Amino acid sequence: MDGVETLNLAVPIAAPNLPSFARKQDIDVRYAVIPPYSYIHIYWDKEKNELIYEVEEPELDEEEQEILELLEKGIEEIIDVSFLREKTQDSIISYLQQSSNLILKELNLSVSEESYFKLFYYLYRDFIGLNEIESVMRDFFVEDIGCNGINSPIYVVHRLYRNMRTNVIYKDIEKLANFVEKLAQRSGRYVSYATPILDGTLPDGSRVNATYATEITSKGPTFTIRKFTKVPFTPIQLIDFKTLSPEILAYFWLLMEHKSNILIVGGTASGKTTLLNALAFFIPPEARVVSIEDTRELNLPRENWLPNVSRTGLGPGKVGEVSLFDLLKGSFRQNPDYVIVGEVRGQEAYVLFQGMASGHASLSTIHAESVDTVIKRLETPPINLSPTLVNILDVVAVMTHAIVKGKETRKLKQVIEILNVNPDGSATTNIPYFWNPADDAFYFKRNSYVFRKIMEKSGLSQEELLREFTDRLRLLYELYRRNITEFNMVQQIINLYYKDKNAALRQLGLLR
Ligand SMILES: Nc1ncnc2c1ncn2[C@@H]1O[C@H](COP(=O)(O)OP(=O)(O)O)[C@@H](O)[C@H]1O
Ligand SMILES: [Mg+2]
Structure with a gap:
């Protein structure tokens, strides 16, 4: 199948500009996380009286569902999935694409282009991404993701709208256990009955804590992911x-x-x-x-x-x-x-x-x-x-x-x-x-x-030290007043201050 080159699943998109709401009851926003396939819809559920975080993904009909299962099984047979992670995103995508084309050919299956795109989204999500929570991981606004076991919804903490229940639920204990194993693998760690606690870091820097319990009596494995905010607060x-x-x-x-x-x-x-x-x-x-x-x-x-x-x-x-x-x-x-x-x-x-x-x-x-x-x-x-x-x-x-x-x-x-x-x-x-x-x-x-x-150690007089204090205070206050908060800009001006104090002050109009 051609045309898959247009699938840009790996490319991160800019975070949308979400509105603030005075009342939670009024929240109703929808934004793309992996366009045009997956979207997040956040709204107030009047019946349950709570905010819902809904992951919207392409719907598959019965036939598509069957083909997806065939493809997933086939891919697992022909490629070593752990090997995939060593590769660049682009080469993984073309690898998956080649393999699925091969399998479709062998099974003599033909699918429409529309179906193919949808199927490929799921292959990407499950082999390269983090399955059901991949969209949530891609959501810039999500800080924390938590799962308390089977049959209870995964919850998220959203930067703007705070705590919410999602529509993602694990119902099968084995599937959840497999997922926790996957989280461990991705963090380069190991979970088992003997070492049931996972404390690790995903490749993107997100922190994972998980427990691995598969007794039928328990609610099963649990996990929390604290997402890595790549750009720290200045x-x-x-x-x-x-x-x-x-x-x-x-x-x-x-x-x-x-x-x-x-x-x-x-x-x-x-x-x-x-x-x-x-x-x-x-x-x-x-x-x-x-x-x-x-x-x-x-x-x-x-x-x-x-x-x-x-x-x-x-x-x-x-x-x-x-x-x-x-x-x-x-x-x-x-x-x-x-x-x-x-x-x-x-x-x-x-x-x-x-x-x-x-x-x-x-x-x-x-x-x-x-x-x-x-x-x-x-x-x-x-x-x-x-x-x-x-x-x-x-x-x-x-x-x-x-x-x-x-x-x-x-x-x-x-x-x-x-x-x-x-x-x-x-x-x-x-x-x-x-x-x-x-x-x-x-x-x-x-x-x-x-x-x-500091005065004793450096030989600065009290006057000199207080002068330094005041100048730095003025500089910080001016950055704040001008709303200069960006990571690199803030670091640059601090570095400039170290190199050439007057130049830094002048740049902010603090030196007459
Ligand atoms: N000053 C702050 N204002 C708003 N949010 C913050 C602030 N400091 C931290 N956070 C958020 O709180 C969470 C925990 O912060 P973190 O610094 O990791 O806490 P700790 O190290 O004490 O466990 C993170 O999601 C972070 O983005
Ligand atoms: Mg800490």
Whole structure:
């Protein structure tokens, strides 16, 4: 069959400009994700009183359905599907096309062009994509996808319209188990009865967590996918979202330049990694940066960056495992100026703090709700740091989820400077910044203990340091005011500031 060249299934399309609605009840939007085959329709279901996220795909009649099954079986026989993934999208598509033409010929089947296109969409979806959820994966607006087992609908979290139920449901436990195996395979990991928990990263950077249970009594396997936002939020966007104030960003900019050690704490999904990525914009352009993560989330707009992702071993002997601990130890040999650890959980913390003690700046996150709990976590098993080592931390930033005027937001709640960690585990602190929920305002004071440390180390006078602070604050505020939020633009102007401060200020009209 000719004409398939026009099938552009692999090409990502621009995200549509979706309207906002004051009332959920009024939402009714439809947009293409893989045109002209698959669309998303989001609307209010009056009967069920909830928002529905409907994946619309081409309908197949009975005959087409049968042919599709024949084609899928045939393709599985003639090509090694795992081999396909090594190839480029274009060559995979032509491979699938050749094979299906061959099978159609052999079976002496003829299909109309229209049917052929529809069938090919499904072949593409199932062999190259992620089957029933491929359209959802392609939807720019979807942040999270979750499946709680069979016979309950998959739900999504949408950037604009938030939580919704979808029309995708797994009814067959075996099919769902196969799908979880596929997710594991795609993340280069392995699930089985013996190792039923999957924690991995898909090739596009999305994070997958899944459980593999096939007992008839359970609801079956489950999975959640947190989609990788390829373009991370910039510091200016965080001002825009009212997550933090320009003052605290100017403060962090100085801290980052002078290689302070910063730890971001908060609950699950409170925005720790997002803040970490935003602060990384302030790393001087020529500095050497090493990052270490369990699953790939970070995205830094810089050249001097060595990203590392840990790997779980396969099988009982854990063959090929590379842990955060191994990576971190190795990374110090690469002699980085900055070490970024996506999330500190266990013994790798010890290596990290030792690295800080020997002069490498560090930026990391840890799951904890407050400074007290973080110190406790660092000083007790499995981490077991001594108070002297914990003392090397300069600053703890606390992120939190908050509902402000009925809207879900993320807030940088507090920035806490560690003056001293006492032998009993208590800490003497200074709080230069906090968010006050009562008036939803940020409070900042220039009396900073870390500023004093920076002055001592760098020889800057108080006046010079405060001048720097003020200039950076003006620059950040001007970017915000002019709505300059784009990833590369923000990074460029920060880099320019490092190279030629006056040129950067002049470019924004801040130098008369
Ligand atoms: N300041 C913010 N404003 C709005 N959404 C945010 C903000 N920070 C993070 N998010 C969103 O919240 C989710 C979790 O963020 P993440 O930084 O991964 O959290 P954590 O590292 O604490 O688990 C992501 O979908 C992210 O896009
Ligand atoms: Mg995180």
